[in-house]
Amino acid sequence: MDERIVILDFGAQYTQLIARRIREAGVFSEILPCTASVENFATARGIVLSGGPSSVYQPGSPQLDPALLQLQRGDGSPMPLLGICYGLQALVHSVGGVVEAAEHREFGRASLNILRDDKLLAGIENGSQVWMSHGDLPTHAPLDYEIIADTTSAVIAGLRHKTLPHYGVQFHPEVVHTEGGQRIFENFVGEICGCRCDWSPASFMTQKIAEIRELVGMDHVILGLSGGVDSSVAARLIHEAIGDQLTCIFVNNGLLRHGEWESVQKTFRDHFQIRLEAIDASERFLTRLEGITDPERKRVVIGNTFVHVFEEATSAITSALGTKPKFLAQGTLYPDVIESISFKGPSVTIKTHHNVGGLPEDHPFEILEPFRELFKDEVR
Structure with a gap:
């Protein structure tokens, strides 16, 4: 901008x-x-x-x-x-x-x-x-x-x-x-300030599509699809920019809403024609969550399990493509970024967020976050 x-x-x-x-x-x-x-x-x-x-x-x-x-x-x-x-x-x-x-x-x-x-x-x-x-x-x-x-x-x-x-x-x-x-x-x-006052979410999206095309070039992108607004719109935007160079990974963690497992696959595979790897890991997640009541510990277990499942899916995608995807896309929103950087005064404990700071430090991907500067309603 x-x-x-x-x-x-x-x-x-x-x-x-x-x-x-x-x-x-x-x-x-x-x-x-x-x-x-x-x-x-x-x-x-x-x-x-x-x-x-x-x-x-x-x-x-x-x-x-x-x-x-x-x-x-x-x-x-x-x-x-x-x-x-x-x-x-x-x-x-x-x-x-x-x-x-x-x-x-x-x-x-x-x-x-x-x-x-x-x-x-x-x-x-x-x-x-x-x-x-x-x-x-x-x-x-x-x-x-x-x-x-x-x-x-x-x-x-x-x-x-x-x-x-x-x-x-x-x-x-x-x-x-x-x-x-x-x-x-x-x-x-x-x-x-003398600004033109012509910025809008629509103009941002147009600019972002061009930026993604230039950044990704001929490489591949993977995206963890949850079925929610953030990752779904990110998938649509990135797909518009680079087409089949995007592969989405949709994991059933056993905590989805009724019918969501089927509807997400139908929407993204059949309607949007987006490459989608759907993995049913519900038993693995539920087994590891058994007996845990602390919300923060649950988030850690879910996050760690997801990373393992995601790594397995990435290996399968790499074999199918014949090349390892270079970029990992996330639906990170601006409030998540603000929470990570804002002045908080005395030490404040805030729950962890799955899109900021949740990846292992040695992950091999470059991160692509097309919405990290937008609020949720701007993404909608």
Whole structure:
């Protein structure tokens, strides 16, 4: 994608919503942890600083890299910034403004009072309801910044730099409770960042088909087909790109829905004309799962057993083709990737996902993940 907005994740529960809103505005968005190096942003058209649960004064809390404030885009223009809630607080704190603890944590609607005409709030009605969720809030604007909006409880609900395209809001425009929130993102990416706003999942798919053809060349791809949306659409997309160079492996692990074993084979073999190796390993899976009640242990057993079955199927496919497939395709989605890289603050235990980190380190394949940048509804 030649246009993208980077979202720096400070640990907010709403970070993925921000990414969704920006994509709905027609610009590709990418989430990176707030600890990411500024070298990752060189090709971005703008940067959003997400909210987060921390206080800027809390030991170990994520802080804004001062280099972001000096960052320029490829054309030499200053990099636009938009801080949201904690992102605004981190911005204010980093440039000498004052952030203080609120008397009471604010969570709920507030009425926005617009103080100045501005590109960011263009088209937003004065008195619009916005959603607050914070314990701290900025109380004094830094030098060279001016307040563009407030509420009855927040002296600074909106802020901008006087000469640079640096903005911040104390509320959450990404949630549905904020009236005109989508318009704020459209203003930021279109009017402030100067994006064309012509990205869509359909344009992404067209580009991805061409990329797969170029990447795979004359080699072969195998894909573990589950019958679910992710792997099924991945199979269709890859098949459209390379045809019979794709072979899908469908394993019956004994945990399928009634009739699914038969329906998946019929759909992919007969209807889509996709090469399919169907393996009934239900007895092997169920025998190894017998007596296990811990969910995480079940996932490990299922994963390990699947790897063994998959390796056996791959050997059979290699013999039939006369050459070993070079690529292993997966239906990994963007939330899986985000879960693996996002800033989580203190150590957090998250259940393992079968498409990220589940393969043995010595697997012989190059990984092909056509949807690793998409959300599930975009794949649908």
